[in-house]
Amino acid sequence: xxxxxxHDHKPPADLGPTFLWAVGLNTAYVIVEATAGFLxxxxxxxxxxxxxxxxxxxxxxAWGAAVLAKRAGSASYTFGFGRxxxxxxMLNAIAILIGVVVVVWxxxxxxxxxxxxxxxxxxxxxxxxxxxxxxxxxxxxASKKDDLNAKGAYLHMAADAAVSGAVVLAAAGILLTGWQWxxxxxxxxxxxxxxxxxxxxxxxxxxxxxxxxPEAIDRQAVADWLGAQPGVSNVHDLHIWALSTTRxxxxxxxxxxxxxxxxxxxxxxxxxxxxxAIIHATVQLEQAPCERAGACLVE
Numbered sequence: 555x556x557x558x559x560x561h562d563h564k565p566p567a568d569l570g571p572t573f574l575w576a577v578g579l580n581t582a583y584v585i586v587e588a589t590a591g592f593l594x595x596x597x598x599x600x601x602x603x604x605x606x607x608x609x610x611x612x613x614x615x616a617w618g619a620a621v622l623a624k625r626a627g628s629a630s631y632t633f634g635f636g637r638x639x640x641x642x643x644m645l646n647a648i649a650i651l652i653g654v655v656v657v658v659w660x661x662x663x664x665x666x667x668x669x670x671x672x673x674x675x676x677x678x679x680x681x682x683x684x685x686x687x688x689x690x691x692x693x694x695x696a697s698k699k700d701d702l703n704a705k706g707a708y709l710h711m712a713a714d715a716a717v718s719g720a721v722v723l724a725a726a727g728i729l730l731t732g733w734q735w736x737x738x739x740x741x742x743x744x745x746x747x748x749x750x751x752x753x754x755x756x757x758x759x760x761x762x763x764x765x766x767x768p769e770a771i772d773r774q775a776v777a778d779w780l781g782a783q784p785g786v787s788n789v790h791d792l793h794i795w796a797l798s799t800t801r802x803x804x805x806x807x808x809x810x811x812x813x814x815x816x817x818x819x820x821x822x823x824x825x826x827x828x829x830x831a832i833i834h835a836t837v838q839l840e841q842a843p844c845e846r847a848g849a850c851l852v853e
Contacts, residue, residue, distance in 0.1 A: 572697065573617040576690045576707065580610045583686040590679040597664050599676055601657040601741040602683065602714075602721055605748055608653050609710055612646035616707065636798025640762045643799060647756035654749045657741055664738035676737075677725035683718035687711050713751055717744050765795040768802055776804070776830055783822060785812035794832065803834040810839045 584606045591599035619642035622635045691711035697704035724740035727733060758769060767773045773794055781789045788809035797803050804826060812818055819837055826832040 570617070570621070572693045572704070573613055573707075576693050576711070577610055577613050577617070579686050579690055580606055580613065583683060584610060587679055587683060590675060594675045596676050597657075597661055597738050597741045599679060599721065601661070601744055602680070602717055604653050604657060605650070605717065605744070606683075606714060608646070608650050609714060611649060612642075612710070613707060615642040615646055618642070633797055633803075636801055637763070637796075639799040640759050640796060643755055643759040644763060647752045647759060650748060650752035651756070654745045654752070657745045661738040661741040661745070664741075665735060674725070674729065677722055677729070680718045680721035680725060684715050684722070687715035687718055691715060710751070713747070717747065720744055720747075762796040762799070765793075767794045768796050771802060771830055771832070776826070776832070779825075779829070780806060780808060780822070783808075783818075785810045785818070787811065797834060801834060802830075802832045803836075804832045805836045805838075807838045807840055809841070811841060815839055 584603055587599055587603040587606065590596070591603055616639065619638040622638045625635050688711075691708050691714075694704045694708035694711065720740055720743065724736045727736045762768060771794060773792070776794065777789055777792055780786060780792070786808050790807050790809075792804070792806045794802065794804050810818065819839070822837055823835045826835050
């Protein structure tokens with residue numbers, strides 16, 4: 555006997571106003587920082603402005619993908635468009651890595667041709683950046699526990715605040731020592747930090763794009779929990795994958811000996827949502843041992 559059961563919970567909170575404020579604040583700051591960088595010749599400011607520009611693009615992509623993910627599925631896209639959020643994260647990571655290569659190349663050239671930059675101007679602009687990025691991070695703080703997009707935006711904005719802090723240190727160093735090489739040095743250091751963050755984002759998004767088990771979910775723990783449910787003697791064909799950056803799906807076959815299938819399915823899907831944040835589960839019940847050798851597995 556086989557039963558299929560799907561269970562879904564309410565969609566994530568609307569982050570539209572949060573994205574709107576974050577995009578507005580960071581766009582305004584990018585304009586100010588890029589202008590200051592060109593006028594002063596500071597590569598550190600230009601590097602940070604370029605990174606903040608990719609952040610604005612990333613926020614817009616994530617915002618658009620989140621809106622698209624709310625659209626209902628169609629005959630051609632039966633799961634909906636939630637995976638657009640995963641694609642958005644991947645494109646954002648690739649864009650950041652390309653920007654890093656450009657900045658590092660320019661910084662290397664600057665070591666050979668020293669350009670004097672005004673420390674006070676850099677210091678002032680970078681201090682504004684700390685305020686803007688910290689404020690943007692705080693906008694996402696309340697939602698970061700429940701929404702991977704919000705968590706990513708929060709971490710990105712917090713990292714940007716730290717980067718602006720590094721630029722402040724470079725400006726202070728130039729004022730105290732007159733060492734102009736601190737500007738390209740900080741630009742390279744900032745780029746390395748950004749590349750590390752972007753690589754992690756690219757790795758995680760690629761994992762989800764290839765239907766890997768989301769990193770936050772322990773597949774073994776899920777298998778053990780299913781195998782421990784009353785009446786379950788075997789667990790097999792267990793698959794866990796991401797429908798979006800905020801929604802996870804599961805499909806599994808259970809060899810089960812019980813009386814009330816509907817009650818059992820409701821219990822299992824509710825608990826999967828509560829304990830493992832798996833909000834779309836398809837469970838097939840079987841009342842006979844697996845016929846294929848090695849197919850049954852209690853993990």
